[in-house]
Amino acid sequence: MVTTGENLVAQREVLHFDLASYLNEKQQLVEAALDSSLSITCPKKIYEAMRYSLLAGGKRLRPILCLTTCELMGGTNEIALPTACALEMIHTMSLIHDDLPAMDNDDYRRGKLTNHKVYGEDIAILAGDGLLAYAFEYAATQTRNVAPHNLITVLARLGRTVGAAGLVGGQVLDLESEGQDDISVDTLKFIHTHKTGALLETSVVSGAILAGASEEEVQRLSQYAQNIGLAFQIVDDILDVTSTKEELGKTSGKDLRDQKVTYPSLWGLEESKRQAQNLVIGAITELIPYGAKADPLRAIANFIVTRKN
Known part of the structure; x- marks a missing residue:
């Protein structure tokens, strides 16, 4: 349980950070890198389709997290950008298939x-x-000035994240759970820590690994990422109930239509909001050793529970 004191610390430490400007700067960097990463060639149709979804906009949260943790660990945007782009390519694939x-x-x-x-x-x-x-x-051929072992570690982690031990496994259990009314909180957590949370966690730790972070630092950032990943999904479930299609940029109310068990259906809206906030505070607590250098990660964690889409 997060204490009131930890809550106050978590809120106070991000009051002065201009997240909007930070995200805008990083988004521009990511958009330019994504645009240059994939050209239209023969056969034209498939490259057009790939670019259509890859460059469709979005928050670019995953590549930004990769860049942010790389900088936190003493690395640069340049060494993390190829992996950041790869993360967005994988995320885009998951959206295309999910739809x-x-x-x-x-x-x-x-x-x-x-x-x-x-x-x-x-x-x-x-x-x-x-x-x-x-x-x-792209990540394997475009990454520069990174220890080979660290790059191999990141590539292996990407593979596990997107496979049956991660995103694919979570998606399968999600499909099997549709229409069932006896899904437990533990099952729901398993679905979302694999389907959504695994890629967010890999986004966070990949940047750190590329910069040469220690195992202790990777574990600390993994816990931060696990917390924000689950909070992200809880908020997604809340927004599906409370937002319009225009606000979401996709169809709202789909969870109810598809008879999916969600956190609001198990806990109600207010308890879901409280659980998401507690997860974010727990995530921010992991960042205490880094002081002001971790302000971007603190602000991103808070953004996850206040976002509107």
């Missing part, structure tokens, strides 16, 4: 028609596959 009729069946993503609505289901599947494969190629 397919066989999965969550959504027509809109980030305020635009989903990939399969523009290019068809066959090309959308292949666009996701293309981005997934290219993510590893």
Whole structure:
């Protein structure tokens, strides 16, 4: 349980940090890198489909977290950018596939028609596959001035994160749980720590590993990331209930329509909000040893529970 004192510390330490400017600066860096990372070549259609979703906007939270932790550990944007782009490619793949009729069946993503609505289901599947494969190629070939062992560690972690031990496994259990009314909190946590949280955690620790962080530092940042990852999903569940399609950039109310068990359905809205806030405070507590250098991570953690989409 987080104490009142820890709560006050967590809130006070981010009051002076201009998160909007920080995110804007990093987003511009990421957008430029993503745009230059993937050109349209032959066959034209598949590259157009890949770029359509990769450059569709969004918060770019995962690559930003990678850049932020790399800087926190003494690294630079330059050494982390290829992995940051790879993380966004993998995330984009997961969104393309998640939106397919066989999965969550959504027509809109980030305020635009989903990939399969523009290019068809066959090309959308292949666009996701293309981005997934290219993510590893890009990180492996474009990373510079990083110890080989650290890069290999990051690539291996990316593979585990996106596979059956991570995102794929969480998605399978999520699909199997639709329509069931006896899903426990533990099962729901397993789904989301794998489907959503695993990639967020890898985004955080990858930047640190590239910069040569110690095992102790990686573990500390992993706990921070696990907390914000679960808080992120709880807030997603809340927003699905409370926001409009225009606010979300995608269809709202889908969890209820698809008979999915969510945190609000188990806990109610107010308790879900409280649990998310406690997770964020716990995450911020992990950052105490880093002082003001960790202000971006503190502010991002708070942003997760106050965001509107």
